[in-house]
Amino acid sequence: MNTNTPINYRLAKSRAFKIVIIIFAFIITVPLFFIIGYIFTKGVTKINWTFLTHIPKPVGETGGGIINALVGSLLIVAVASVMAIPIGILCGIYLSENKRAKLAYWARLSVDILQGVPSIVVGIVIYFWIVKPAGGFSAFSGSVALAIMMLPIIVRSTEETLKLLPDSLKEAALALGIPYHRVILSVIVPCGISGILSGVILSVARIAGETAPLLFTAFGNPYLTGDIRKPMQSLPLLIFNYATSPYDDWRDLAWGASLILLLWVLLLNIFTKVITRKWKIQL
């Protein structure tokens, strides 16, 4: 600190720095609200009953909707959750129970790596694991790709939540003579359920908007289908395909779909916030 400079100068500098920080900090909210506002104003006029209940019309015909993408998105995400949630929670339990085990070290490292894997790489890998052996694109392979992306978030949130629980809880239960698996499943997990749940919801919110891994797995489909062995449309895929198309009608569909996807993701995030108010988990 240079104490030779006059105090007024130093105070002015400090004040100027504070103002610069505040300005910079709040500038970043501008593009956010710009984006959300833009999507809302563009999308809200496109949404109506036809939009929600019809499949997209071929080029040249006006109207049509995105029911295939809505159903597809829900199905793909649901199947992914069914696969990822039990595995993720159990792995989180293992990591929180065995902090110093050799396997825990490697598993934790793997989860860290998994969290950093670019989504497009997951798409490539699942293409070779499932799409190629099965002989075609399928919604199921998309679900597997998304499940792999969900895993690290669920594992992390479970582990962090369970770490916060006091050991005495487990010790008391064990002292009563309860078998280990019952201690975990009926005492420890219910105690941390809100933290675990918030991780699960957050992971669903994250993957609901993922597009890249679906490009080579679920692939997209202009028709409505409920068969997870077939290619299936999903909201992010529809947005990507129709946004880059040259037809105004398709772009309108993409705007509407963007609004729905945005609402879905934001709602899930708000939901998580409400649940996690109690738990200070860093994800």
Next chain:
Amino acid sequence: MMESPFFNKEVIPSAEITRKSWLLRVIPYLYDKEKAVTIVKPKAKTANRSSKQIRMENFFRSALIWIAAAMVVLVLGIMVTLVWQSIPSIKALGIKYLWGKTWDPVSDVYGAWPFLIGTLLTSFTALIISVPFSFAVAVFLGEYYPNGWLSNFLKNAVELIAAVPSVIYGFWGLFVLVPIVRGLESKIGAPPFGVGIFSASLVLSIMIIPYAASLSRELIRLVPSHLKEGAYALGATRYEVIKNVILPYTKSGLLAGVLLSLGRALGETMAVTMVIGNSSMLPKGLYFLFNPGNTMASVIANEFTEAASTVYLSALIELGLVLFLVTVVINMIGKRIISRFTNE
């Protein structure tokens, strides 16, 4: 008897009571319901159940271990698959694949250099743009106003930025940002493509701010208050405390936050693919930042399903392998720094 969800009443069997049981079972009810004990004959079931419990317990423990091991296998499997599938291209093109300057599937010539450069240019430009903002958010939330509605608002806004799907950023960038950039380009005399490396960097910089900001905020909070108080006691101003105490203390942690957001930027696919212009040319000239380009992720996204020949497909997978290795290394370094920081 106490009601507990974990115990069956069968747990307290009593052999002698059972012999004259019906009386004992009925009498207590007559004068005191509290003392009523439900008596069950000890059956062979009891012994069976405990061995069943042991089996369950062992099953549960081994399931946990298997699932943790599966996690390791999953990551190893991803690595092996990528390496395995890129063998044809490694064989055909060798190491010079990495700095080959042309990417021409028609004549079967593949060089990754334009995409490496495109990825590095977009990510680093995005980093340079985003660092002042994320640092400002971190200092604002960590030091100036840790609580209150204003900082809550900012915190939630930053979280929302992370929550918006990347395809929506791309869509918005394509229709809002690109025309703006095009106007800017024609003003400064650059070729007005609109789409290009600069647009991609702008979109990316918005997307990666939350990662660096939230991490740095946590680390700034970790600075021991007695260090700051000492500096204040010596007569330092707020700015001097931030510059001379907080910054040196959190230096490595801030670096880790920047690294993690760099890892994010390198792997980001959809938003970049939509606004970068998808050209396999090397950016050149005075306005190279405004040229259309391609990143590793975007070229994979665009060409993977069209790759007809084995070498073409394999060359794309090798790009994926390079991307995977780079992001994993960057993420690992970042995480290592943070864990050391928080353990100290």
